[in-house]
Amino acid sequence: MHFTSEQRLDEGVLEREFTLGEIPGFLWTPASASASAPAPLILLGHPTLGLGKMYPRLVARARHAAADGFATATIELPGSGDRPRLAVVDQARTDLRRALQAGEPVGDEIIDALILPLVDQAVPEWQSALDALLSLPEVGGPVGYSGGVISIGIRLAVVEPRIAAAGLFAGSFVPRAMFEEARQVTIPLHVLLQWDDEGNDRQAALDLFDAFGSEEKCLNANMGGHTGVPQSAGDAAAQFFTRHLK
C-alpha cells in the first residue's frame, strides 16, 4: 500500500489516498486514532459507479464514522473507475438494460454474470486491503463492512474472519448462489432495505434476510426510494457498528 496524497478535512479527519498494486483507495482516520489508541475499522462498500462519482457520499459516511471514533477505508471495484473493464460484467449490464427496457424478466444468467465475477475478483482484493490497513499502527480491529454490492458483503462475511459485523444494503441484484452463502453467515448483521425501491426485488431481499444464518440480524426497512435512506436509518446503522465494534 502506497499513500499518494493526504489532506486533513475540517473535523480533523485525515484523508489519505493510496494505491494497492493497481487498485486506488481511500483511508479516513479520526484525529483520535494513534498507535496507542488504534481506531476500529469499517470497510465502506459502494456500487459499481467508480470512486470518483461515489466520493461525496463516501466522504460523508467517513466523516460520520470518524465522529463515532471509526477509521474507514474503501477501494475501487474491479471494472469500475479507471480500472480495466470486466467484459463479462459489461455484457451483462447491456443485457440487463435491454431486458428492463423490453419489460422482460431479468434472467438468472444475467444476474449471475453481472455479480459473480465481480464478487470473485473483489473479495480477495478487499482482503488484501485489510491486510495492509491493519498493518498500520493507528488502525485496529475488530472490523466492520458496510454497504455497497450486497453479494460482496455476504462473501466477505463468510470467508473473512476478521470481519465481526456487517451493515448490508439490500439494493442490488443477488445471484441464487449467494443465498446458499448467506446461510453460512454467522456474524451480527444490520440490513437496510428501501421498501419502495422500484429497481429492487423486495421479495428477494426479504428471502435473503430470512436466509442469513446469523443469530443476531436486524432488518431496517424504510421509505424514500433507492437513494433516499433516511437519516434515522443511517443513525441506526452507526449505532449497530458502535455496539459491535467498540
Added chain:
Amino acid sequence: MHFTSEQRLDEGVLEREFTLGEIPGFLWTPASASASAPAPLILLGHPTLGLGKMYPRLVARARHAAADGFATATIELPGSGDRPRLAVVDQARTDLRRALQAGEPVGDEIIDALILPLVDQAVPEWQSALDALLSLPEVGGPVGYSGGVISIGIRLAVVEPRIAAAGLFAGSFVPRAMFEEARQVTIPLHVLLQWDDEGNDRQAALDLFDAFGSEEKCLNANMGGHTGVPQSAGDAAAQFFTRHLK
C-alpha cells in the same frame, strides 16, 4: 378519572393508579413534568393478558420513557383483568386454540371475532382516557401510541388526530378489514416485527406494513421470538418517539 393510589418509583417517576369509570389504569410521569413543562404522553398498548400480569413489562417501559422525558399511561382492555368478559372474544379464543391444536388454518371469522369487538370497544375508551390525561396540567401533547394489539393502534391512528406517531408491534392476528384501515393511516410509524415469531403470520405482517399509507414508516425486524425483542430495537423505538414527539 379518579386517582386511587400513588407512589414514587426509585428514579423519581410518579406512578398513579386511576379509574376511568369502571376501567382501571396507570399513569407514570417523570419528575421533570410540571404545569410549566408538561411531559409529552405515550399511550402504552399491551396484549389481552390483564394489567396485573403485564405490570412488570409496562413499568419497565414507563421507566425508560420517563428517562427520555415522556409521561406514559395505560388502561385495562375490555374483557381483560377484572373487567367483564367479552363472550364473543372468549369463544373466538377457544376456537383459535382448537384450530391451532388441530393444525388447521385459522379462519378469517375466528380472527374477526377475536379482534374486531375488542377494537370497537377499546378505541373509544383509549380516547376517553386521552381526554382525561390531557386535562392534567403536567401532561401534554403531542401524543404517541406504543405497542399492544396492533389493530387497536391502527384504529387509533386513523380516528384520533391527537396521536402524532405510533410504534406498533406486528405480533397479533389482524382482521382483513384492518388492512383497509391501515391504508388510511398517515402518521409516522415505527413497526416492530419478530422475524422468527412462530405464533405470528410473518407474511401478513409484511403485507400490513406495505398497506400503511404513511409516507414515513419504518419496519424493524429482529430475531429472538415473540417476547425476545432485543434492547437495540427498544432503543430504536424510543428514538423514534423522541424524534417525533419532542
